Amino acid sequence: MVLGIAPRDARLPGGGILPERAPFIRSARGLGVLALLIWSGRGRADSPPQLELAAAVARARANNPLVAAARLRIGEARGDLIGASVLLADNPEVELAAGPRLPGRGEATTIAIELGASQRFELGGQRSHRLDKARAEVEASSATAADVERVIDLAVAETFFEALAAAERLRLAEQNEQLASQLLELAQKRLDAGEGTPLDVRASRVRGAEAKRLMLAARANQRAKTAQLAKLLALEPDGQLALAGELPTEGALPPFAEVAARVAARPDLASVDHELEAARATIGLADAEAWPDLTARVLYGRDEGADTAMAGLGVPVPLFDTNQGERARARAVVDRLGAERAALLLQLTTEVRLAWLALEQAQAAVALYDAEVLRALEETAELLQRALRAGEVGLPEVIVVQREVLEGRAGHVEARLTLAIARARLLAATHLPQVPQVPHGASSLGGAQ
Secondary structure (H helix, E strand, O other): OEEOOOOOOOEOOOOOEOOOOOOHHHHHHHHHHHHHHOEEOOOOOOOOOOEOHHHHHHHHHHHOHHHHHHHHHHHHHHHHHHHHOOOOOOOOEEEEEEEEEOOOOOOOOEEEEEEEEEEEEOOOOHHHHHHHHHHHHHHHHHHHHHHHHHHHHHHHHHHHHHHHHHHHHHHHHHHHHHHHHHHHHHHHHHHHOOOOOHHHHHHHHHHHHHHHHHHHHHHHHHHHHHHHHHHHOOOOOOOOOOEOOOOOOOOOOOOHHHHHHHHHHOHHHHHHHHHHHHHHHHHHHHHHOOOOOEEEEEEEEEEOOEEEEEEEEEOOOOOOOOOHHHHHHHHHHHHHHHHHHHHHHHHHHHHHHHHHHHHHHHHHHHHHHHHHHHHHHHHHHHHHHHHHHOOOOOHHHHHHHHHHHHHHHHHHHHHHHHHHHHHHHHHHHOOOOOOOOOOOOOOOOOOOO
8 A cells, every 4th residue: 555646525544535625725735635645555557577576586596697506516516426436446557568688699689578457456445435425425515506595595585575665665755755746836835825934835845855865765776676686586787677576464473393393404404414424434435545455467478489477466565554644534524514513503593593583573563563553644644634624734744744654654664574584584594485386395484475
């Protein structure tokens, strides 16, 4: 519902009707007051197809470069998995040697040839540990990509709601500027009729300039929020986005125990868990690499017309280096990741708690506006109607009421924006979808978008 202009014989919020042919002073004042106090639920003329929150979230997931980069990291991890799945860690080596045999006195020169092949075999079961590590890293990359999507979804939802609020503030500012222009016209007419003062005209002119400044600031803010949303959607910042939807006015607050249980579903926590799995696999790999590798060789040679064939085995003796450094480092990494997981779990639990409290507070603020502030503004309209009929309302009173109503309506927009953002943050904190059309495999919190 927005501020509108009252037609003749319009019905006031209190139920009364403005007389069509009231005295000049009353009808002129009435135009100023009624232009402010009669609120119309009608919007502007039909506009081109508009972007809803669900479409914005889907577009961001499809086009946002940060989401794309996070998904490409999964491909990098899968490449490591392909490398870890190779049966043998090393390729066989083939050696060929040939040269003349230097003869003694009276001997003929001959050519000696040696051809050999060798293959290294791991005896500690390193391949299975590499596979476990690579699989865990793929899962960690997938969880990280899901967390990037969660963060981008929240950024899109917050910016979308901020853009909606900026559009509402702009409409209020435009109507306020229009009312200020009407007040200036009213003040000038009263002065020309000998019923006003130059001070009223100057005050109205200052009021009009301030209203125009606020309108320009509101328009700039609305364009900035739209540009921020376009950036998240990977669109040109100078493009025009028409948004569909309204700021919520209510929503169910789930029990905190139900919300707190959702912490375990957070993808950033899952990513750390998979990093821990990879680190434990690294411990197994480091221990396995302490075992010596076996190298098998075969050799064929020809010398002085005689053929020779040999086979051999080679094993390094782990006398000094038993991979102590890597084994100690791998265990330290596991300890560090365990500590980081505990810190992250505490952080996420606190985040959910604060988000739940913020939503509770935001709902109370909106309920207060709905139950007290808006009703008080309607009551003010009724009182001013009576004062108008009695000829007791002057230009200063109209200006004061304009400011009060503007502040009240702007406060209501701010309260609804706070509610929308609080709800979006609680959804993100519990890894629930911002809109049902983009599921995470769980039901969303109750309440209107």
